[in-house]
Amino acid sequence: MSHHTPEQISEEAKKLIVAYLDKIDTMKPKERTKIPPQEMPAQDPEIRSHNLEEVALGYTMEQARIEAMRCIQCVKKNCIDDCPVKIDIPRFIEYIAHGEFQNASDVMKEANLLPAICGRVCPQETQCQSNCAVGKALKEVDKSVAIGRLERFIADWERATGKISIPEVKPETGKKVAIVGSGPAGLTVAADCRREGHHVTIFEAFHKLGGVLRYGIPEFRLPNDIIDKEIDVLKAMGVEIKTNFVVGRTRKLTDLMDKDGYHAIFVGTGAGLPMFMGIEGESLVGVFSANEYLTRVNLMRAYDKGHADTPIYVSKNVAVLGGGNVAMDAARMAKRLGAENVYVVYRRTEVEMPARKEEVAHAKEEGIEFYFLQNAKRILGNEKGRVKAMECLRYELGEPDSSGRRRPVVIPNSEFILDVDTVIVAIGNGSNPLISQTTPQINANKWGNIIVDETQKTSVDRIFAGGDIVLGAATVILAMGEGRRAAAAINKMLAEEIEKEKASMN
Amino acid sequence: MAKILTKKQLSKDVYMMRLDAPLIAEERSAGQFIILQLDDDYGERIPLTIADADAKEGTITIIYQVVGKTTLQLSEMEVGEKIPTLVGPLGRPTHIEEFGTVVCVGGGIGVAPLYPIAQALKNAGNHVITIIGARTKELIILEDEMKVIADEFIVCTDDGSYGRKALVTEPLKEICERSPKPNMVIAIGPPIMMKFCSETTRPYEVFTQVSLNTIMVDGTGMCGGCRVNIGKEIKFVCVDGPEFDGHKVDFDNMMARLNSYKEFEREAHSCFLEQEIKDKEALR
Numbered sequence A: 001m002s003h004h005t006p007e008q009i010s011e012e013a014k015k016l017i018v019a020y021l022d023k024i025d026t027m028k029p030k031e032r033t034k035i036p037p038q039e040m041p042a043q044d045p046e047i048r049s050h051n052l053e054e055v056a057l058g059y060t061m062e063q064a065r066i067e068a069m070r071c072i073q074c075v076k077k078n079c080i081d082d083c084p085v086k087i088d089i090p091r092f093i094e095y096i097a098h099g100e101f102q103n104a105s106d107v108m109k110e111a112n113l114l115p116a117i118c119g120r121v122c123p124q125e126t127q128c129q130s131n132c133a134v135g136k137a138l139k140e141v142d143k144s145v146a147i148g149r150l151e152r153f154i155a156d157w158e159r160a161t162g163k164i165s166i167p168e169v170k171p172e173t174g175k176k177v178a179i180v181g182s183g184p185a186g187l188t189v190a191a192d193c194r195r196e197g198h199h200v201t202i203f204e205a206f207h208k209l210g211g212v213l214r215y216g217i218p219e220f221r222l223p224n225d226i227i228d229k230e231i232d233v234l235k236a237m238g239v240e241i242k243t244n245f246v247v248g249r250t251r252k253l254t255d256l257m258d259k260d261g262y263h264a265i266f267v268g269t270g271a272g273l274p275m276f277m278g279i280e281g282e283s284l285v286g287v288f289s290a291n292e293y294l295t296r297v298n299l300m301r302a303y304d305k306g307h308a309d310t311p312i313y314v315s316k317n318v319a320v321l322g323g324g325n326v327a328m329d330a331a332r333m334a335k336r337l338g339a340e341n342v343y344v345v346y347r348r349t350e351v352e353m354p355a356r357k358e359e360v361a362h363a364k365e366e367g368i369e370f371y372f373l374q375n376a377k378r379i380l381g382n383e384k385g386r387v388k389a390m391e392c393l394r395y396e397l398g399e400p401d402s403s404g405r406r407r408p409v410v411i412p413n414s415e416f417i418l419d420v421d422t423v424i425v426a427i428g429n430g431s432n433p434l435i436s437q438t439t440p441q442i443n444a445n446k447w448g449n450i451i452v453d454e455t456q457k458t459s460v461d462r463i464f465a466g467g468d469i470v471l472g473a474a475t476v477i478l479a480m481g482e483g484r485r486a487a488a489a490i491n492k493m494l495a496e497e498i499e500k501e502k503a504s505m506n
Numbered sequence B: 001m002a003k004i005l006t007k008k009q010l011s012k013d014v015y016m017m018r019l020d021a022p023l024i025a026e027e028r029s030a031g032q033f034i035i036l037q038l039d040d041d042y043g044e045r046i047p048l049t050i051a052d053a054d055a056k057e058g059t060i061t062i063i064y065q066v067v068g069k070t071t072l073q074l075s076e077m078e079v080g081e082k083i084p085t086l087v088g089p090l091g092r093p094t095h096i097e098e099f100g101t102v103v104c105v106g107g108g109i110g111v112a113p114l115y116p117i118a119q120a121l122k123n124a125g126n127h128v129i130t131i132i133g134a135r136t137k138e139l140i141i142l143e144d145e146m147k148v149i150a151d152e153f154i155v156c157t158d159d160g161s162y163g164r165k166a167l168v169t170e171p172l173k174e175i176c177e178r179s180p181k182p183n184m185v186i187a188i189g190p191p192i193m194m195k196f197c198s199e200t201t202r203p204y205e206v207f208t209q210v211s212l213n214t215i216m217v218d219g220t221g222m223c224g225g226c227r228v229n230i231g232k233e234i235k236f237v238c239v240d241g242p243e244f245d246g247h248k249v250d251f252d253n254m255m256a257r258l259n260s261y262k263e264f265e266r267e268a269h270s271c272f273l274e275q276e277i278k279d280k281e282a283l284r
Helices: A006-021 A029-033 A061-069 A089-097 A101-111 A115-121 A133-137 A147-161 A184-195 A224-237 A253-258 A290-298 A325-336 A357-365 A433-438 A476-505 B022-027 B069-076 B108-123 B143-149 B169-176 B191-204 B251-258 B272-283
Strands: A176-180 A199-203 A240-242 A264-267 A271-274 A287-289 A317-321 A341-346 A369-372 A374-381 A387-400 A406-410 A416-418 A422-425 A429-431 A463-465 B002-011 B014-020 B033-037 B046-054 B059-065 B085-090 B101-107 B127-134 B152-157 B184-188 B208-211 B227-230 B233-236 B243-245
Touching (some): A061 A089, A061 A147, A089 A101, A115 A224, A176 A184, A184 A264, A184 A476, A271 A290, A317 A325, A317 A374, A325 A341, A325 A357, A325 A422, A341 A374, A429 A433, B033 B059, B033 B069, B046 B085, B046 B108, B101 B108, B101 B169, B108 B127, B108 B191, B108 B208, B127 B169, B169 B191, B184 B191, B191 B251
Parallel strands (some): A176 A199, A176 A264, A341 A369
Antiparallel strands (some): A271 A429, B046 B059, B208 B243
């Protein structure tokens, strides 16, 4: 695929839009489906694979309007059903088509306070865009209306105006809500509970906020500035923030209620300990979890070798094990840090890869090599205990397994050696062990994930949980969906208490 | 932000600081550690054990040896200055009960984390035998403090400049040969010293607990950088440790992993003590 420059794409859209503006309200669905899907302008792959700047540059105004006109405003609205936070998608798209961006933004904010983030990192092709009528008509999900890109466009547009609207906060209720973890779930709960007038404190273990948004997702996909701006909104709403605070260790979870007077707690401590393959050689120097590799670079800024004190491994040939977004992030980051060859080794095929399609496409453009239907058998080390190669096995697809995906079956005697000095394991995470270790009264399953009811309440009164600590490794938007549900339950509980207190006073 | 309240140089490269950290002081137990970072944007996170704490005053004491850029910078900070990031207490507290006779072996800077553990063991009614050792006299720390706690106290130096001229493993072996043998050994110090303490006690089947100080980033069970092989299992020092059964720890792998970045490090500060002991062992 040849790279179109942002200028080319922009010029093209400027010419194209003229023909559609006159018939914006009169076009028949069939005509709309003929409007060309708008390509996301991106940094040149050659250049971007050596920098940390954001890869996808965002639609121009013309592009956004053209893309929005592709929506046929169908009656089914599958997109809303498939959105974990139920954004009124057709409505905000209609506004974009007409150039009414503020209205579009307002519609979005009704359901989603973090659109700049979601627009960038949601797996839209498996959510809102998966059952889009336009994609269906064109028989290709890739040709669905680019809802995610439009969401991002609106969020970026609002930020560029410099007038980010701060949601209204109701009068102080005197009730206190503690949020453990400042990832996507925690941020959502913080916003929703603060809006109701409760005093909200976010406790974060790290020195910076954002959780996985900060330490996990690289800047080239989600710039820190975007996270900072979204968190600024919370601060402006009056949310209190305590960093370097490990709930469970710095203070016991229950002490937040018993000693510090919090009336409700939301636990959003996220995914935890990385999983490893359990193969020979995994302890060698040069084998990293993707969590560690990415945290060193993203949070600790190890890419900035002149300034940062945190070191990062110097690699020439890197194998990344796994097929999710984290694997893509690690592979692309390794390339940016100077690796000459980066291989993504995945035991299924491209179709089964859980990563966002756009990330896979970007990775390929940047020269990442994909080894499908292959997997590591063991990692080989040199006399110093450092990685020198990886032995792999080839696979073929067999019968579908419980997940519905065809199970990869090893091909006997298919071993081959891959010459690598670094192996990054990105095959998922367990749960964060801290809360269950220090608060055993909260019920968790055998994997350590906290068990909650349909309102996100745990087995302990007033303690709620959501996000990866409940779901296992999931997505930003699912975490936000859980946060939203938990906040609703917390708000309801506190409102009822306030009512009762009022009644008893009379 | 944690203010430095006092600062004292204990030996050539070893410093003691008391920090204002009321929450950590209140919650910490023997065996736990903190992570600190001297610059919120570009600093490195390093784990350091809590040598002492005063919950009433709201202070904790750290003792550290200058081995790299962060510890060097920390040693240059003065009373009244503030450490931007201080987080803890991390790790599982030491399990303390009345075991009977416990040998506490501290090597070099390892005496710092050993001190609160020995203290707690003593308070729990144990007969505490303490062996502290260092390369040379001036690297011996906390001698008086340890002496007060110990029922039996042995100090040794590699070069014989103070106390007995021996590695800590020599008196440890002698104690293991006593009848009855000790109920437990706790060894804290450079990895190579903990390895050889574990090897010393193995034939006597005396349970030997070691405290591991691996590379860490978050220290809260997320990154996996601190993983070690314990028997056939992967364990994480920050949430499963820092204390493990020394007879099960794969020390060689842990030492290789500790050196992961050695050849890349901009500031090549090597751990003198560790290197010296290693050289010595290699000569044997």
